[in-house]
Amino acid sequence: MWSEKYRPQNISDMIGNEESRSSIIEWFTKWKKGTKPLLLVGPPGIGKTTIAYITAKQFGYDMVGLNASDVRSKSRINEILTPVLGNVSLLGIPMIFIDEVDGIHGRGDYGGAEALIDILKEPTVPIVLAANSDESDKMKSIKKVVKTISFKPIPPRLLKVYLENILSKENAKLSPGSLIKVIERSRGDIRSMINLTQSLVTGFNPQTEKSFENINVEDGINAFFKANSIDEARSVLYSMQIDPKLKIDAFYSSIITSNLDNQTLAKLLTIISEADMLYGKIMRTQNWRLLRYLNEILIGLYQNNERIRYSQYNLSWPLLNRIRWDGKKIKAFSSIMAKNFIYHLVHLLLCVFLTCYYVLKIKN
Template identity: 55%
Template sequence: MWSEKYRPKTISGMVGNEQGRANVQRWFSTWKRGTKPLLLTGPPGIGKTTISRILSAEYGYDMVELNASDARSKSRLMSILNPIIENQGLADRTMIFLDEVDGIHGRSDYGGGQALLSMLDRVTMPTILAANSEDVGKMRGFVKISKHIRLHPIPPRLLRVYLNHVLEEEGVTIGPGTRIRILAESRGDVRSMLNLAQSLISDSDIQTDKFFQESSVEDGIEAFFKAKSITEAASVLNSMRMDPREKINAFYSGIVTSPLDSKNLSRMLEVISRADILYGRIIRTQNWRLLRYLNAILLQIYQENVPVRYAQYNLPFPILNGIRFEGRARRELNQYVGRQLHMSGSAAATMAVPFIIQLIKDKKIQSPKKHVDIISKVMSK
């Protein structure tokens, strides 16, 4: 597994949580009998186990790893921990790493949580507790007796650097859409990012980006506009697993080929424009954190009982064929539209100009004065 193959062996090999890592290292370097246990909280895949392994080895400890959620009952927990606690004087360089301590709370745990708190009072060796939960109320007992350090999801810019390193080491090339989706899906989780990337490589569908699409584009667009509430529409939008550019294009295609009144058409195209500007900024600045706002923008398209159906470039072939790269006038038109929509001229030639021509032909919008001649020529074909 890539997540194990590329697990960092040194602190400098880790990414993110610089201050948190420094605090953990300080706890190790100053530990003495009587020092409080260390409590690390944060979502999965951000390095709680890794940093504990690295520093335990660096400071010469033999780390015993246990999973608290596998020993929820008091009797089971005692059977595992008691031998370690009772023999701790004979093993001065032993330490305990107890993962998922947030998994032993609740009525089904039969005293496991309280038993662990009592046992920790007897421990005189370095002890690290780890939890995925950020709920301090739920973890109150452990927070009270521990040195609490919060670790956070890894920022997308650092995930991207790490992913690029792994892909280079593996000799694998993927498209930008695939890369964006991997980063977005992993949500700051390095382990999840590497597992997802490896599974996609193994499925050998990595170059097409089609793996993002759990349901058809048509089903997604039509379900969005048939939603009975904005909450339902948001759920549909979030389930549309596809490249961000493809998602924007899918909505654009459906909107401009549907029988909408001018008010709704104008409103929806304005939203599409804002979504396109956002995506362009993401590509230009490589600030993938902005991707989280894309669905929030597209959700503004929603309005109940609006007759939008998906149609992929449902335009006459002569218009599509005649508008691309044929003469200076057409190139100028493509570049003009591209500037207005914040995209390249070649992208505008395929994704925007054909629809604008169709809208002019249907008399839904007026032709820009500067390009009347070329538009009239294309429309006459």
């Protein structure tokens, strides 16, 4: 997918919002324990998430990526973030990134916002948040404990230059009229602009009878499993204009965290495996026309199932493994230490008792 293929690899590859990018670099350069977390605010698709990942890599941090659905409850926050905040030296140099933080509030907030604010007040690792808007009353409590950096939509002239450069590299063309329409329709959303351009050039995204607006991952996954027919599910699937790997990962994480019977789980994971193998072939061969078959594989996941809801546990595999295995080691070590402590305490008390006994016996 072009949006993945041409994703910026360093900060200098990005376009627009130069002052905001400079402020982020300065924040990372000067960060120390207790530094106020960052809140990146701006419309979707302009690079907030991208710059968070780039800077994490550039400054040597292990990214722990979350979004609103991961931090809506206090228990969920403790489950995910406590191992990170409590074992900083064990986990290398972690950095927390929470996307769509403005989506935490509302009926779905089960103490998550309050628990998150407590963490934001006394950060022990770098924390970066991203939101599409900070104007709601519900964001005021978060804004009080963070440093806000605003991102503005990319000017059309910069988008035009950027898009023409991609088309040149792909040896592809769009008519001047189509180029203008793509830029206007994207409304400053770089990701949407690139996806739409690839759709027009390669035809990888076929039209469906019922069209949805370009929807985000969480809404897309939930709408997919709530769809009343396979045609409606297919329309939702094609409307999720996101990187194919992210789409596969989103379905995978949502399925394995749902309460499913073993037979259903095995069936759905087999389909996920097929999709992942296709994506692997695309990456090896760079034959992006194969991407048209990805959604037709994923549509096999469809079932009107209220048990499957979007969930993302977006830790990198190396970090997950370190938490999992080192956590087991620490637990085992703590258990041994506890047993040894009790043993030595009993031994000490016995010695004290025997000493007192013989002292009294000698005196008598």
